[in-house]
Amino acid sequence: MEFLSTEQVWGIFMFFVGAGVLSWCSHWERMQQEWLKNPRNKYRKSRRKTDFALPTTLRGTMMTISGSLLAFTGITLFFLHIV
Secondary structure, three states: OOOOOHHHHHHHHHHHHHHHHHHHHHHHHHHHHHHHHOHHHHOOOOOOHHHOOOOOOHHHHHHHHHHHHHHHHHHHHHHHOOO
């Protein structure tokens, strides 16, 4: 891999790790939505409709931010070191 510098390899790695984190976060949120669509699980804690909406979690927010930053930084690092 003479044609890629070390920084470009790190950029590619960071981009794919960030894309993987975003994909995992999206899959995790889709699984939660599918679980809540089940009528048995929809009102499990109480009968109020306000309990149906999931609040945003710190883990989901941190996964989204870190995945976006990793992907953006990786692609930026790759294009900055084009020879």
